[in-house]
Amino acid sequence: MSSSLNQQVQRLASRLKELSRDHPENNTLADAVSLLSRVETADSSARLTAWQAIEADIGTLQRRGVWMPSPEDEELLEHLKTGLHGTSEYVAGSHTSLSSVDAQQPTSRYSVVTPPPLSAPLFPPIEGVTTILPAGLIEVLNYSYFLHLLVTDPDRVLPLGKSLLSVMAKPHTMRREEGELPKLKDRVHDVVHKAFWDEAIETLSNPSAAAQLPRIKRLYEDLYEVVTPLVPANHPIVPVLTCPLSPTSHPLRSAVTHLRELLVCLRSRCAPIHDAQIDTLIKNLDDLSPLASMSDVAKLVVDTVRSILELSELMKEDLSQFVIGSMSEKQLRAVLMAQAATQEREVVFSLWRPDRVRELWTSWLGSQPHTSSAPDGERERPWAHRLLQALGLAIPVSCPLPTKPMPGSDNPLEDGETGPPPPPANVLPPPLFFVCPTLLYMQNYLQALVIAATLRSLVRLPTHQHHQPPASEEPDQQNFMSRIWTLLRAEVDGQPGSGDTKLVNLADEVIRVRRRFSPSGEALDPEEEAKLRAAVDRTLQPNDPVFALLQKRLINAVAERLAHPASVSSPRSSTVQLPERLQTGRAGPPKRPRLGLVLEHDLADEAAFPSESYREEPPAVKGFEDSALVEALGEGLRKLRTCVEWTERVWPDLTHAISDAPSSSS
Numbered sequence: 001m002s003s004s005l006n007q008q009v010q011r012l013a014s015r016l017k018e019l020s021r022d023h024p025e026n027n028t029l030a031d032a033v034s035l036l037s038r039v040e041t042a043d044s045s046a047r048l049t050a051w052q053a054i055e056a057d058i059g060t061l062q063r064r065g066v067w068m069p070s071p072e073d074e075e076l077l078e079h080l081k082t083g084l085h086g087t088s089e090y091v092a093g094s095h096t097s098l099s100s101v102d103a104q105q106p107t108s109r110y111s112v113v114t115p116p117p118l119s120a121p122l123f124p125p126i127e128g129v130t131t132i133l134p135a136g137l138i139e140v141l142n143y144s145y146f147l148h149l150l151v152t153d154p155d156r157v158l159p160l161g162k163s164l165l166s167v168m169a170k171p172h173t174m175r176r177e178e179g180e181l182p183k184l185k186d187r188v189h190d191v192v193h194k195a196f197w198d199e200a201i202e203t204l205s206n207p208s209a210a211a212q213l214p215r216i217k218r219l220y221e222d223l224y225e226v227v228t229p230l231v232p233a234n235h236p237i238v239p240v241l242t243c244p245l246s247p248t249s250h251p252l253r254s255a256v257t258h259l260r261e262l263l264v265c266l267r268s269r270c271a272p273i274h275d276a277q278i279d280t281l282i283k284n285l286d287d288l289s290p291l292a293s294m295s296d297v298a299k300l301v302v303d304t305v306r307s308i309l310e311l312s313e314l315m316k317e318d319l320s321q322f323v324i325g326s327m328s329e330k331q332l333r334a335v336l337m338a339q340a341a342t343q344e345r346e347v348v349f350s351l352w353r354p355d356r357v358r359e360l361w362t363s364w365l366g367s368q369p370h371t372s373s374a375p376d377g378e379r380e381r382p383w384a385h386r387l388l389q390a391l392g393l394a395i396p397v398s399c400p401l402p403t404k405p406m407p408g409s410d411n412p413l414e415d416g417e418t419g420p421p422p423p424p425a426n427v428l429p430p431p432l433f434f435v436c437p438t439l440l441y442m443q444n445y446l447q448a449l450v451i452a453a454t455l456r457s458l459v460r461l462p463t464h465q466h467h468q469p470p471a472s473e474e475p476d477q478q479n480f481m482s483r484i485w486t487l488l489r490a491e492v493d494g495q496p497g498s499g500d501t502k503l504v505n506l507a508d509e510v511i512r513v514r515r516r517f518s519p520s521g522e523a524l525d526p527e528e529e530a531k532l533r534a535a536v537d538r539t540l541q542p543n544d545p546v547f548a549l550l551q552k553r554l555i556n557a558v559a560e561r562l563a564h565p566a567s568v569s570s571p572r573s574s575t576v577q578l579p580e581r582l583q584t585g586r587a588g589p590p591k592r593p594r595l596g597l598v599l600e601h602d603l604a605d606e607a608a609f610p611s612e613s614y615r616e617e618p619p620a621v622k623g624f625e626d627s628a629l630v631e632a633l634g635e636g637l638r639k640l641r642t643c644v645e646w647t648e649r650v651w652p653d654l655t656h657a658i659s660d661a662p663s664s665s666s
Contacts, residue, residue, distance in 0.1 A: 005083045009039055011076055019067055026066060031328045032057040038323050049335055050323050051081070056334030122146050122157070124437045144347050147340035148434045151333070152642050164332040168324050197302055204252060204298035212251045217244075219255075219305050223262065226312040230269060237262050252297045259304050260285045266308070270315050281307055341650045344434050352402055352430045360429040361654050381563040383655055384644055387432075388559035391443045392551060394542045395426040399436040431651040435643045441492070442643075445636050446558070447542075448488040450551045452632075453623045454539040455484055455506060457546060458532065459513045480513045481628040489632075507536040550623045557619040558637060562644050566616050616641065 013036040020029045032054055039050050058077065061067040069077065123138075123145040133141075149157045150167065158167065203215040224241040231237060240258050248254055260282060267278040281304055288300060327335070348357060365386050390397055428436055459480065487505055511532055515524055524532065538544045542551070618634040648655045 005080075008076060008080050008083065009036060012036060012080060015073065015076075016067075019061070023066055026061075027328070028057050028060050028330070029066070031331055032061075035323070035327060035331060047323075050327075052338040053327055053331035053334045055081070056337070057331065060330075122149065140347060144340075144343045145434060145437075147336065147343055148646075151337050151340045152435075152646050153438070153639075164329055164336065165324070165327075168332070197306060200302045200305075201295070201298050204301060205295040207294055209247075209249055209251050213245050213247075216251055216255050216301075219302075220245075220258075223305060223308060226309050227262065227266070230312060230315055231262075231265050235265055237265055252294070252301055255301050256285050256288060256297070259301065259308070262308065263304075266311065266315065270311070274311060274314065277307075277311065337649070344650050348430045348433055351433075356402075357430045358654065361431055361651075364427075364429040381644070381655070384562040385559045387439070387644070388555050388562065390426055390428065391439065391446060392555040393426050397426045397428050397436060397439050397443055399428045399430065399433045431647060431654055435647060438639065438643055442636060442640055444492045445639075446554060447551075448485075448492050449624065449629060449632060449636065450547055450554055451506075451539060452481065452484050452488055452629060453550045453554075453626075454544070454547050455510055455536065456481060456626060456629075457550075457623065458510055458535055458539070480509065481626045483509055485628050485632055507533045510536055553621050553623060554633075557621045558633075558640065561619050561637065562640060566641055 013033060016029055016033050016036070020026070020033060023029055035050055035054055035057075039047055039054075058067070058069075062069070123141040146157060150164070154164070158164070200215060200219065204212050206212060220241045224238070227241075237258070240261070245251065245254075263278050263282050263285075267275060267282075270278065284300065285304065288297065292300075324332070324335075352360070365383055367386075428439065432439065484506065487509070511524060511529055514532060539547060541547065616634070616637060618630055618637050621633070624630065624633060
């Protein structure tokens with residue numbers, strides 16, 4: 001790392017240490033200072049990873065009013081962002097515009113998270129795809145969705161009791177296991193490298209110094225490129241590897257001396273686990289006989305260079321893991337969020353052209369009818385209203401992959417352009433590709449809530465159930481909606497045994513409770529029971545008037561809530577969460593752009609997530625006042641808000657641009 005960049009890191013660390021003295025109990029400050037102290041020792045990849053976490057910490061400090069950066073602070077942060085992260089890389093809170101992005105293949109280099117095996121796919125079957133997808137595409141989708149779940153629904157992929165660090169990539173995780181057959185790519189790699197090293201030995205075995213010097217220089221260039229992140233810039237070995245070699249009658253003997261000096265330097269900086277390997281390499285150089293043949297010296301030099309190259313890669317992995325291992329869970333989440341967002345954009349742009357992504361998004365948003373009473377210019381998040389409209393339809397939401405016509409198709413498209421899926425369809429635009437499985441689940445979840453509320457209207461329970469706590473209710477009253485919701489939730493979750501049998505049980509529950517609260521308390525006559533079963537059957541149909549009314553209420557209430565930022569309360573204080581220090585905003589510096597996403601598990605200070613300490617209060621919806629439905633609605637609202645907040649983080653150029661437009665339908 002350059003001296004100027006190191007000075008900037010030290011300035012930021014000093015600034016945060018000053019804040020720590022004013023806020024000694026603030027864990028975010030302590031984590032940021034600790035991580036900054038490790039940036040200097042990390043390689044470039046680890047520095048980028050560290051900056052993602054540090055930038056998220058700074059955003060948290062700003063949101064809570066702990067630090068409002070001055071203009072000088074803003075300039076320092078901007079220089080650090082450019083120097084540590086690079087302007088061409090993804091930075092949390094900033095995105096390249098769609099017009100400047102070329103469709104590209106998703107990255108094949110897994111930087112932080114160990115990818116899941118293909119034998120345990122995560123990404124659900126894609127609507128409309130009946131053919132077998134290429135293994136490479138399945139691998140990319142699987143890995144990208146794995147990252148997505150780690151950020152948005154970690155309980156689905158993290159083993160019980162495990163932290164995020166347990167899924168972070170460890171050194172050598174991508175290497176072959178002992179006894180595993182090498183893949184074709186590995187075999188080609190080994191053959192090519194063997195030929196390279198054999199040629200180097202042959203050239204250096206030439207007794208002519210004029211033939212040896214150019215080849216040694218090329219080996220030094222390879223060494224310099226690999227060890228640059230590992231050795232100090234002012235170390236004496238650096239000019240040896242970069243400057244022209246001095247004329248000598250024995251260049252190989254000089255190379256042995258240089259390699260030994262480099263190994264001593266690496267030993268002082270490597271993890272203890274590598275000491276024995278370096279000691280062996282140094283001993284081999286020291287034991288070289290003065291009478292050794294030219295070919296033996298050449299082989300020793302080439303083998304040592306090869307070992308140093310391999311060792312350097314291991315050391316860089318160790319340094320990266322050192323930085324990752326020193327992060328808190330909150331910092332790890334910030335890194336995952338940045339990388340998951342980048343990965344999702346790359347995958348979408350590799351499947352759809354950037355201009356096509358914008359076109360499909362705008363077309364989807366413009367198809368929303370004007371159902372809100374607020375004027376277009378005053379509506380927040382119009383796309384959230386459009387999303388809830390899609391979730392309120394009886395047609396399942398989907399986001400099918402783009403397809404090209406097969407040769408000989410009856411209706412070929414011009415220029416091989418992708419075509420839309422056949423109607424009828426409830427197709428979501430590409431930016432919702434990775435949240436589509438969750439949205440499909442939530443579509444069924446909301447429908448189950450409406451069914452439960454409709455069944456509640458059939459049993460004619462006393463009205464006091466809506467106003468008294470569960471402890472004061474009759475057991476049948478208290479448990480009826482809980483049992484109904486359990487049956488419906490099993491249907492939504494696809495648990496074994498759900499289906500028609502469970503739906504029959506719904507009618508049995510309604511009849512039992514109706515009998516319990518009938519004036520006579522006796523069994524219903526067959527005719528009334530048949531009518532009640534028929535009413536239950538109608539309830540399951542979206543065209544039922546009661547179902548439609550309750551669904552409209554629910555969809556509108558959830559859409560209106562999601563159209564605004566979350567107002568989160570703490571059960572410990574029963575008050576809205578406030579900054580640690582009030583800011584008027586008049587005398588302070590201009591606001592720095594926020595990171596833009598506060599997922600549920602980022603709202604608490606605890607390292608574990610998702611947070612169980614903070615919950616958004618669900619909206620009050622007429623017909624859904626039962627305690628079981630209120631609790632279920634709150635859970636569903638949190639899942640939907642996570643989808644909305646995540647989409648806005650990954651696609652701010654679409655969601656914010658549309659939201660800020662004068663007209664929501666433009």
